[in-house]
Structure formats: C-alpha cells, structure tokens
Amino acid sequence: MSRERKSAVMSALSVAVITALPQAWLLAAAKNISIHIRVAPGISLAVPTTYYDFGDLNVSSMVVAVSSLTVVNDSSGRTQDYLINVSTYSAGADGLPNWTIGSNPGPDIFQLCWRFNMPGESRPEPDGGVVCDVSEGGWNLFDGDAGASQSGSTNGGFADDVISLAIRHLWFQIRTPSSTSFDTYQTISITVTASDASSF
Ligand SMILES: [Ca+2]
Numbered sequence: 001m002s003r004e005r006k007s008a009v010m011s012a013l014s015v016a017v018i019t020a021l022p023q024a025w026l027l028a029a030a031k032n033i034s035i036h037i038r039v040a041p042g043i044s045l046a047v048p049t050t051y052y053d054f055g056d057l058n059v060s061s062m063v064v065a066v067s068s069l070t071v072v073n074d075s076s077g078r079t080q081d082y083l084i085n086v087s088t089y090s091a092g093a094d095g096l097p098n099w100t101i102g103s104n105p106g107p108d109i110f111q112l113c114w115r116f117n118m119p120g121e122s123r124p125e126p127d128g129g130v131v132c133d134v135s136e137g138g139w140n141l142f143d144g145d146a147g148a149s150q151s152g153s154t155n156g157g158f159a160d161d162v163i164s165l166a167i168r169h170l171w172f173q174i175r176t177p178s179s180t181s182f183d184t185y186q187t188i189s190i191t192v193t194a195s196d197a198s199s200f
Pocket of ligand 1: 080081160161196197198199200
C-alpha cells in the first residue's frame with residue numbers, strides 16, 4: 001500500500017469512528033418521573049374535662065369560674081381557629097327551655113360570658129365588678145341566639161391561629177336570673193368548634 005493510500009484508509013477509518021459515536025448515544029433516552037404525595041392531617045381538638053359546675057348560687061349572683069376548661073389542639077400539625085356557641089339549655093316536659101340566655105339577667109334569664117386565656121395566666125377577674133367587661137377584661141358575652149357561633153378571636157384573640165399541641169384555657173362567668181321558676185340543676189351546653197386557621 002502506498003503511503004498516500006494508507007493515509008486515505010486511516011482517514012476513512014477515523015471518520016467512521018467519529019460518526020459511529022453519536023449514533024450509539026442516540027440509543028439511550030431519559031425521562032423524568034414525578035412522585036406525588038400528600039399528608040393532610042385532620043382538624044382536631046381535645047377537651048379533657050367537658051363540664052364545669054358552678055354549684056348552688058343565689059339569684060342575681062355574678063360568679064367567675066374558679067377553674068378553666070382546657071382546650072388542646074391535638075391535630076398532627078394543623079394550625080386552627082376556634083369558634084364557640086351556646087347550643088342548648090335544660091328544657092321542661094313541654095320542650096321549652098327553663099332558663100334562656102340574655103344580654104342582661106331577668107326572671108328565668110341568665111347571662112353568660114366566656115374568654116380564652118393563654119397558659120400560665122391567672123384566673124380572670126370580672127374587672128372591677130363590671131360583668132363581661134369587653135373593653136378591658138377580655139370577656140365576651142354570649143348573645144341570645146343559641147346556635148350562632150362566635151369567633152374565638154374576639155376580644156383577646158387567643159383562639160385565633162392556635163398551633164398544633166398548643167393549649168388554651170376557656171373561662172366562664174355567669175350571672176344568675178333575678179328570679180327563677182325552677183329549683184333543679186340547669187344544664188347549659190357549649191360547643192367549641194375547631195376550624196382551619198384561615199377561618200378568621
Ligand atoms: Ca386565623
């Protein structure tokens with residue numbers, strides 16, 4: 001083989017190698033894969049003790065509970081808002097409530113206030129004897145519309161954006177009727193509802 005021809009063969013071989021590499025590379029192809037997952041724990045709250053007993057009181061009494069009820073955000077990570085409302089009262093055989101709630105006490109009419117406090121806060125006072133003083137005391141008055149929920153963020157805001165495992169203390173203040181037709185124990189049902197933190 002002449003020198004020129006040998007060189008031409010080598011050149012041809014080199015070209016063959018260079019052009020073969022991209023063709024082999026095109027035999028591979030890549031695709032991305034996505035993994036989707038969601039962890040969405042439910043809204044949840046716990047109230048370890050579900051009653052408070054004011055005991056025997058006189059007519060026209062005004063009393064702050066001596067202890068609070070503990071409300072715990074026991075969800076697995078959710079931040080929550082709380083709503084509260086009066087749902088039912090003790091009723092007679094006729095199905096009508098014995099006492100009803102009002103913005104002021106009266107015959108068979110009582111007044112009830114609530115507030116949420118942070119852990120470590122001492123028992124709230126009625127603030128100079130003013131019942132349900134919303135201007136300073138942090139109290140909120142249940143209105144007469146049983147079943148209508150009130151925002152836990154009002155007047156204090158301690159039940160707004162409650163983080164997981166956080167505790168709030170729920171306090172009640174009652175003012176008994178000016179007179180009563182019933183000498184039996186009366187039960188007032190309260191409902192606390194947890195909702196998503198964006199509720200208010
Ligand atoms: Ca909120």
